[in-house]
Amino acid sequence: MNIVVCCKQVPDPEAPPASFKIDAAANKVAPAPGVNQVISPFDEQAIEAALRIKDGQESTVRVISMGTDLVSDVVKKPLAMGADELYLIQDEALNDGDGISTAYALATAIKKIGEYDLIICGRQAADWDVGQTGVGIAEELGIACVTVAKKVEVVDGKVRVERVVADGYEVVEVPLPAVVTVSNELGEPRYATLKGIMGAAKKQATVMSAADIGADTAKTGKAGAKSKLLKLYIPVREGKCEMIEAEDPAEAGALLAQKLREAKVL
Template identity: 40%
Template sequence: MNIVVCVKQVPDTTEVKIDPVTNTLIRQGVPSIVNPFDKNAIEAALQLKEKHGGTVAAISMGPPQAKDALKECLAMGVDEAFLVSDRAFGGADTLATSYTLAAAIKKLDQVDIIFCGKQAIDGDTAQVGPEIAEHLGMAQVTYAAKIEVEGDHVRIEREHEDGYEIVGAKLPLLISVVKSINEPRYPTVKGTMKANRAEIPVLTSSDLDIEAGKIGLKGSPTQVRRIFTPPQRTQGMIICKETIHETVEELITRLSEAKIV
């Protein structure tokens, strides 16, 4: 079983900075971590490998420093890692990102399962995984909390606010996972030493079969036009009259004065 896990290096949410000109994240000088949901995806992939055999590859799109995230994945037990990096990819939205990652995944061997985290903590869109599946013409199941594989059949429990949904699917398949699916393992000392020595191949735009107009800012139909801090909410009020009728009348009066009704 050949498994690919899409990993994103994200800025520490307490240190996020925005370029006021391009309205994109400034990553230089900002502490970065492996997206927490992607660690759950790595763990899910490693558990399937341990049970069914095969290989696990991690792939990430980002600047050169994203190699640090991939080395952490290697230290956890991933077999190989690939970085998709090129200035031409800069400023990509979810559509351009998923298009580029899908093209990179096509360069790898036959893939049975693609794992993604539920979402990245910087953008919180949860769009890239499903869009990769669409680009590859692959079935997808999101919000996976439990996965069982038998042959080419997969049984998945999808997590909802009110319970779980049981879904069946066939390989090849893309799966995005939620935090409750597992507890990611820690990198071992031996794994960390091996990862530090590893050479991570870099795939650039010239290595991929892609159209220039579909990558980076040019290939991004959605862009951030303005960033602002929402106004602070004012403290509410308590209306309590002698009767319910009087209370309702007072509430309507207040709402009318505020031009809400």
């Protein structure tokens, strides 16, 4: 099995909301001190889904990360977890894309780096939360796509997926090659082992530009985007919290009940 996983580097979504700042003039997120770069969490689960398949059958897991200012230790984490090869697609011409231009660039890169049976992505990236890339790659490649998976298995040339829906899950099957996007219901991604980390340190990533992957830069990044970002801003919350002060927790609980009753909330 040739498995390709798309991983995006993002600012840590677990960082405290107060540390989040934007540069309004540039319509961009301002780098905040103390906020680390990480692999987008759903993409780590995409790696986990790929490695579970590799655990069961002979497979090569290739990871693609697209972006500039990539941090080596961050983007190498999938290798430390057990992926085989890393491709870094770095080019200013690929930045600031929308669903369509990003999917075009990734699909072009996937075709370039070799044969593929299964492409796995996170359901959405933790920065722009768009959730279109997986479907877009499939449409570009003319193959099937299943979104929001909690389980991914390859059986007899088909991929069987449990797809999360509001009140449970659907089991669906698509022929290979296919794209699957995964959700947190898949379960925790594995830790990198010490051996994995040492192995990853020795592995060299293959760095490619837009020209190297053969992308038409009129169709990539901002130039190829159909959706235009007009304005990025921090929402104003008028929250005013009435704190219940009491001698001990039991009194606080009783006071809270009284407050809610007085406010006719209870």
